[in-house]
Amino acid sequence: MLFLIKLFGGLIAPVFFSSLLYAKDPAPLVPNPLLIEKGRKLYVANCLRCHNKDPNIKGSIGPEIVDAPYEVMYSKVMTGKYPDSLPKGFIPKRKSRAMQALPRLKNDIPAIWAYVQSVKKKKK
Numbered sequence: 001m002l003f004l005i006k007l008f009g010g011l012i013a014p015v016f017f018s019s020l021l022y023a024k025d026p027a028p029l030v031p032n033p034l035l036i037e038k039g040r041k042l043y044v045a046n047c048l049r050c051h052n053k054d055p056n057i058k059g060s061i062g063p064e065i066v067d068a069p070y071e072v073m074y075s076k077v078m079t080g081k082y083p084d085s086l087p088k089g090f091i092p093k094r095k096s097r098a099m100q101a102l103p104r105l106k107n108d109i110p111a112i113w114a115y116v117q118s119v120k121k122k123k124k
């Protein structure tokens, strides 16, 4: 028994807790071309109705979305609304509430976010 506790404390615990740490970040650490391509298709199929083909530019109804952190995109797609408490430094592009929720895309949000970030232009 003591042996097991030692093993958990010394070996397994650090691995276990560090995996929790990384699991909190839903965005891939390294850009994944397959995920980005999947995200591009999903973006075209679901978001172009209102947003621009180029996520850096405003679309017919929706604004540019490259500046929205993951949790903002997650909230917009799941509920149509901005999160109740906004991430530090983020300013919503609009005060309207015109976006429709698309919660069926729940599991696809990391791919869409990865695509949008992959085409984000650096501000000069």
Ligand code: HEC
Binding pocket: 043, 046, 047, 048, 049, 050, 051, 061, 062, 063, 064, 065, 066, 067, 068, 072, 073, 076, 077, 080, 091, 092, 093, 094, 095, 096, 097, 098, 099, 100, 102, 105, 112
């Ligand atoms: C029915 C039109 C419509 C569709 C479809 C739509 N959006 Fe939006 N979106 C908007 C509008 C309008 C806003 C501005 C805020 C508002 O009125 O809700 C917005 C805002 C956003 C924002 C916040 C941008 C910012 O920086 O303030 C993100 C992120 C976003 N949309 C992502 C998406 C994604 C991803 C999809 C596709 C899965 C999508 N939207 C589909 C209309 C739409």
